[in-house]
Amino acid sequence: MEKELFEQLEDILELAPGTVTLSDTFRDYENWDSMANLSVIAMLDDSFGVHIASQDFKNLITVGDLIEEIKKRTA
Amino acid sequence: MNPLFGLAEKKILVTGASSGIGRAVADMLAAQGATVMITARNEERLQTVLQSLPNDGHHYFCADLTVDEEVKKLAAEMPVLDGIILNAGMVKTVPVQFVKREDLDYMFNLMLHSSILLVQQLLKNKKLKPGASVCFISSVASQKITIGNAIYSAAKGALNSFTKSLALELAPKQIRVNAILPGMVQTAILDSGVVSDEQLQIHLKNYPLGRFGQPHDIAGLTVYLMADVSQWMTGSLIVLDGGYTLK
Numbered sequence: 001m002e003k004e005l006f007e008q009l010e011d012i013l014e015l016a017p018g019t020v021t022l023s024d025t026f027r028d029y030e031n032w033d034s035m036a037n038l039s040v041i042a043m044l045d046d047s048f049g050v051h052i053a054s055q056d057f058k059n060l061i062t063v064g065d066l067i068e069e070i071k072k073r074t075a
Numbered sequence: 076m077n078p079l080f081g082l083a084e085k086k087i088l089v090t091g092a093s094s095g096i097g098r099a100v101a102d103m104l105a106a107q108g109a110t111v112m113i114t115a116r117n118e119e120r121l122q123t124v125l126q127s128l129p130n131d132g133h134h135y136f137c138a139d140l141t142v143d144e145e146v147k148k149l150a151a152e153m154p155v156l157d158g159i160i161l162n163a164g165m166v167k168t169v170p171v172q173f174v175k176r177e178d179l180d181y182m183f184n185l186m187l188h189s190s191i192l193l194v195q196q197l198l199k200n201k202k203l204k205p206g207a208s209v210c211f212i213s214s215v216a217s218q219k220i221t222i223g224n225a226i227y228s229a230a231k232g233a234l235n236s237f238t239k240s241l242a243l244e245l246a247p248k249q250i251r252v253n254a255i256l257p258g259m260v261q262t263a264i265l266d267s268g269v270v271s272d273e274q275l276q277i278h279l280k281n282y283p284l285g286r287f288g289q290p291h292d293i294a295g296l297t298v299y300l301m302a303d304v305s306q307w308m309t310g311s312l313i314v315l316d317g318g319y320t321l322k
Contacts, residue, residue, distance in 0.1 A: 034223075039173065042172075042173035043173065053271075054271040057271070058273065
């Protein structure tokens with residue numbers, strides 16, 4: 001699941017393959033903008049079946065937080 | 076009061092009337108003397124709205140307008156109407172790359188197809204009086220674009236075009252057709268967390284009057300459109316947005 005999330009983030013944010021790590025603060029990526037924000041929320045729904053509201057998404061900070069949220073909601 | 080501005084003895088159908096804009100519209104039309112027919116999916120909420128409406132004689136009809144049979148049944152049950160406010164809608168913010176076929180179908184079905192088919196059924200059943208007024212609740216999103224709202228904007232844009240087409244077709248019957256294009260209106264849809272508080276605060280800066288709309292702001296204009304005073308207005312797309320599109 002980690003690998004898939006990393007690849008999805010790299011695709012949305014146009015990052016080089018293999019550059020995303022668990023400790024990254026994803027809003028600090030160079031290409032982060034409102035479109036990326038919406039795309040990541042939509043990707044979580046589309047690829048992992050995790051529906052998360054913007055109001056809750058703002059509390060997630062690192063890539064690791066995304067992983068934990070997916071685990072929590074799909075447990 | 077000049078009777079041209081009143082709604083006494085007018086029978087008006089309001090869709091999506093169980094909450095938000097639809098509820099405020101039903102309330103204000105009733106307060107101005109109209110007999111209101113309210114419809115939505117949730118019967119419990121409809122009953123609550125019905126009980127809260129000023130004056131007597133109003134009715135509720137539980138219906139899912141995305142289901143053709145329920146649209147037909149609703150149209151058949153209606154009395155002959157002086158007006159209709161078509162307000163059923165939803166918001167789903169998603170970039171085009173992630174739009175699913177089922178979301179696309181559902182959004183167009185709810186916001187466009189259901190309204191078109193309801194008007195069609197009312198016409199077939201001769202439930203719109205000569206001189207009646209039809210009002211669609213569209214959105215300023217059809218003209219001013221924001222990221223993630225492509226499908227919503229597209230559906231509302233199509234609704235605008237339909238408004239004008241229907242206005243031309245029904246003009247010989249003196250039936251008027253207009254649309255209101257509201258900016259952001261403070262309803263339960265916003266309170267649900269779909270958009271974060273921070274995003275709303277940033278968006279608020281785009282509103283010269285310093286606030287988002289309230290449902291009663293929209294309801295006020297529907298009173299004008301339902302009243303005989305607006306009898307020369309048809310095919311109009313009326314922006315009502317606190318100055319949002321000025322920027």
